Amino acid sequence: MKNFFLIFQKEFRSYFNSPIAFVVITIFLILSGYFFHGIFLNFSTISFQVATNAILARQNNQLNVTEMVVRPFFDIISMVMLIMLPMLTMRMFSEEKKSGTIELLLTYPVKDSEVILGKFAGCMGIFTIMVLLTVPCFILIGLFGEPELGVVLSGYVGLFCMGAAFISLGIFASSITENQIIAAVLSFASLLIFLMMGYSASFASESLGNVLKYLSFMPHMYNSFAKGVLDTEDIIYYVLFTLFCIFLNMRSLESKKWRG
Amino acid sequence: MIEVENLTKKYGNARGINDVTFTVEKGEILGFLGPNGAGKTTTMRIITCFMPATSGKARVAGFDVFEDSLEVRKRIGYLPESVPLYTDMQVPVYLEFVGGLKGVDRRDIKRRVGQIIDDCGLNAVTKKYIGELSKGYRQRVGLAQALINDPEVLILDEPTIGLDPKQIIEIRSLIKGLGGRRTVILSTHILPEVSMTCQRVIIINEGRLVAVDTPQNLTAQLQKSQQIIVRIGGPEKEVLSEVGKINNVSRVAIKENGTDGVNTYLVEFKKDSDGGKDIPPVIVRKNWALYEMRPIGMSLEDIFIKLVTEEKIH
Numbered sequence: 391m392k393n394f395f396l397i398f399q400k401e402f403r404s405y406f407n408s409p410i411a412f413v414v415i416t417i418f419l420i421l422s423g424y425f426f427h428g429i430f431l432n433f434s435t436i437s438f439q440v441a442t443n444a445i446l447a448r449q450n451n452q453l454n455v456t457e458m459v460v461r462p463f464f465d466i467i468s469m470v471m472l473i474m475l476p477m478l479t480m481r482m483f484s485e486e487k488k489s490g491t492i493e494l495l496l497t498y499p500v501k502d503s504e505v506i507l508g509k510f511a512g513c514m515g516i517f518t519i520m521v522l523l524t525v526p527c528f529i530l531i532g533l534f535g536e537p538e539l540g541v542v543l544s545g546y547v548g549l550f551c552m553g554a555a556f557i558s559l560g561i562f563a564s565s566i567t568e569n570q571i572i573a574a575v576l577s578f579a580s581l582l583i584f585l586m587m588g589y590s591a592s593f594a595s596e597s598l599g600n601v602l603k604y605l606s607f608m609p610h611m612y613n614s615f616a617k618g619v620l621d622t623e624d625i626i627y628y629v630l631f632t633l634f635c636i637f638l639n640m641r642s643l644e645s646k647k648w649r650g
Numbered sequence: 651m652i653e654v655e656n657l658t659k660k661y662g663n664a665r666g667i668n669d670v671t672f673t674v675e676k677g678e679i680l681g682f683l684g685p686n687g688a689g690k691t692t693t694m695r696i697i698t699c700f701m702p703a704t705s706g707k708a709r710v711a712g713f714d715v716f717e718d719s720l721e722v723r724k725r726i727g728y729l730p731e732s733v734p735l736y737t738d739m740q741v742p743v744y745l746e747f748v749g750g751l752k753g754v755d756r757r758d759i760k761r762r763v764g765q766i767i768d769d770c771g772l773n774a775v776t777k778k779y780i781g782e783l784s785k786g787y788r789q790r791v792g793l794a795q796a797l798i799n800d801p802e803v804l805i806l807d808e809p810t811i812g813l814d815p816k817q818i819i820e821i822r823s824l825i826k827g828l829g830g831r832r833t834v835i836l837s838t839h840i841l842p843e844v845s846m847t848c849q850r851v852i853i854i855n856e857g858r859l860v861a862v863d864t865p866q867n868l869t870a871q872l873q874k875s876q877q878i879i880v881r882i883g884g885p886e887k888e889v890l891s892e893v894g895k896i897n898n899v900s901r902v903a904i905k906e907n908g909t910d911g912v913n914t915y916l917v918e919f920k921k922d923s924d925g926g927k928d929i930p931p932v933i934v935r936k937n938w939a940l941y942e943m944r945p946i947g948m949s950l951e952d953i954f955i956k957l958v959t960e961e962k963i964h
């Protein structure tokens with residue numbers, strides 16, 4: 391437990407000694423801010439039209455800030471996460487392999503699991519800061535409308551689960567190569583595959599299609615989280631996904647030892 | 651303290667080390683000598699649990715490196731060849747981190763880091779990031795991280811490589827001061843280093859153990875014949891024939907031609923004979939002048955080259 395904490399602390403701090411965290415968080419905020427601006431503007435234009443036009447008002451009696459701003463915004467955040475998180479995770483093991491520091495780290499009396507979980511937690515720490523910086527957007531929405539608090543909260547829970555899954559996959563990718571760029575490309579590509587897998591379900595047989603659909607991120611993203619219902623099935627999906635990546639990561643550290 | 655039995659490591663089909671066996675006693679400084687690619691790093695990586703052997707056993711303080719890896723790692727301080735350190739950390743922060751991982755008590759860590767910074771001469775760089783340090787200081791930080799938890803066993807892979815002569819002397823004396831309480835394995839491909847710092851030497855070549863002994867014993871054991879240098883003032887031909895007649899002398903040759911008929915000769919005796927004492931009477935009898943007479947021992951360098959080339963022939 392102490393070792394886990396030490397590694398977590400070191401990884402978390404080291405993000406601030408390099409420009410990576412700063413750049414990633416800034417770009418993340420610029421992108422999500424830009425899209426938020428678009429969504430919000432669109433919503434206010436529609437509201438204005440509805441308010442001034444009686445016919446439209448009758449058609450649009452569903453004008454709802456939760457449906458029209460909060461949900462699409464969570465959608466966008468998760469997409470931006472998918473692009474940015476591989477850049478946070480890419481250096482985790484590949485840098486240690488390249489510089490050779492892994493040789494010292496793995497000869498200290500520390501368990502592989504403590505190393506992996508420490509790094510995972512360090513990355514989750516930065517990710518938490520990054521995601522919490524989007525809270526002002528929801529405060530802004532709150533000033534002009536009345537978003538359902540439950541939807542917002544469960545949306546954040548969803549982002550966390552997704553972030554954990556993306557990060558664990560990214561760290562695993564960085565453990566199988568000593569090249570950071572390859573690690574980033576690898577994790578980005580596999581995240582995309584997991585995202586798109588649901589689409590290919592229609593080409594597969596029904597049983598395989600269902601499996602593909604279940605494995606894909608897509609059905610676990612917005613159906614439930616942003617509806618405001620905490621669907622345990624989706625949480626379980628992400629937890630299993632994360633655990634599986636961590637398991638693969640442990641195997642890859644071990645096999646590195648075997649092959650030398 | 652360290653027992654290595656029939657250790658073999660193959661990299662795919664490539665040779666790493668082959669059937670290496672040796673032991674290191676508690677408190678001993680062992681030199682691990684061999685040319686580049688001999689298998690020094692490979693052996694050390696197995697002992698430090700960084701990678702497992704293909705076959706064979708290695709034990710540290712009675713714990714198997716594969717089965718009780720954590721116990722072994724608790725007792726070892728390791729300085730890898732490339733001195734890999736986290737360049738984005740400040741020296742004391744880094745040492746605190748490593749100390750924590752290596753089990754130094756949290757309440758004790760500040761004091762311990764201060765002490766190791768003193769011991770390793772790092773006081774001038776406590777404000778610096780490791781990435782800014784010179785090679786010599788990095789080496790010291792590397793040594794400091796190995797020593798932070800006061801380990802029983804210290805494994806140093808080419809600790810003086812890439813340093814300038816002054817730094818080499820400093821690091822060597824630092825290492826020499828570590829012996830006694832600690833068991834040290836020190837690898838190098840620089841020969842004088844071994845006779846300077848180590849009590850016992852292992853010579854390894856192409857993955858195989860070639861010799862294990864003290865530097866002195868190796869020297870004695872391998873001297874097949876004894877050689878003496880003499881500088882004599884006298885007629886060249888006569889000197890060669892007269893000295894050649896002495897009992898036990900197997901060969902006389904001119905080593906260096908001097909001026910005024912004073913030449914330097916190399917005299918070789920058969921093994922274990924003390925023929926040297928018969929040379930001065932001859933010189934006195936012939937009324938020549940004796941300027942110098944000294945035995946030459948085989949240097950570790952000669953032995954090394956001899957062993958390594960002999961090994962190749964087999």
Ligand SMILES: Nc1ncnc2c1ncn2[C@@H]1O[C@H](COP(=O)(O)OP(=O)(O)O)[C@@H](O)[C@H]1O
Nearest residue numbers: 650661664665666685686687688689690691692
């Ligand atoms: N990771 C590796 N993969 C393949 N071969 C290796 C690896 N590491 C070392 N070797 C080979 O094993 C032999 C011994 O290497 P090494 O232990 O590094 O020698 P030394 O440290 O004495 O210079 C060399 O022939 C080297 O090429």
Ligand SMILES: [Mg+2]
Nearest residue numbers: 690691692731
């Ligand atoms: Mg080496």
